[in-house]
Each structure stands twice: as structure tokens, then as C-alpha cells.
Amino acid sequence: MNAPTRKSIEAGHPMRWEADGIGGFGAVLIATTYTWENGHARERRLAHTFSRENARRLHAEVVAAGGHIHGPGPDEAWDTWKERQDYA
Numbered sequence: 001m002n003a004p005t006r007k008s009i010e011a012g013h014p015m016r017w018e019a020d021g022i023g024g025f026g027a028v029l030i031a032t033t034y035t036w037e038n039g040h041a042r043e044r045r046l047a048h049t050f051s052r053e054n055a056r057r058l059h060a061e062v063v064a065a066g067g068h069i070h071g072p073g074p075d076e077a078w079d080t081w082k083e084r085q086d087y088a
Contacts, residue, residue, distance in 0.1 A: 001061050005029065005046045009067040016071040017055070019081035020048065027055050027077035029062070029069075052078045 008015060008031040015031045026049045034042040049055035055074030062069060072080075 002047060004044065005062065008046060009062060009065050015067055015069045017074050017077035019077050019084060026050050026081055027074055029058065
């Protein structure tokens with residue numbers, strides 16, 4: 001686990017998995033670091049994963065360390081990325 005991920009866990013930032021864009025690679029773990037009253041949010045990309053196994057491992061480490069991951073897990077993000085690559 002990298003330092004930005006550890007800092008986000010310690011700060012209690014909500015995190016989520018997303019498929020990386022077309023031309024990107026796999027799935028990415030994102031933390032919402034600040035939300036304004038008008039609904040805009042500041043987000044930080046914490047980690048890119050290059051394999052499903054790495055995404056699962058990182059997810060397990062974050063949850064074990066007390067991180068709050070919302071939304072789909074790494075498998076769903078990875079499947080979404082794979083579908084985008086197949087249609088591109």
C-alpha cells in the first residue's frame with residue numbers, strides 16, 4: 001500500500017474503485033478528499049492496478065486497515081474496464 005492510500009485511510013476519506021478510461025490500464029482507487037457545498041468534490045487517484053489480483057489484494061489491505069470503500073468493488077471495476085477495452 002502506498003503512502004497516499006495510507007494517508008487517506010487515516011484521514012477517513014471515502015474511497016471507491018473505478019475503471020480507468022479507454023487507453024488507461026485496469027482499475028483505479030480514488031479518494032474524495034473534499035466536498036464543497038455546491039456538490040463539487042476534490043478527488044485524488046491513489047493507486048492504479050494492472051491486474052485483477054493486485055486490485056483484490058489492495059482492496060483487502062485497505063479494508064483491513066480500516067478504509068471506507070463505497071460502491072462497486074475491484075472486480076466490478078476491472079470487469080467494466082475489460083468491457084470498455086473489448087468495445088474500443
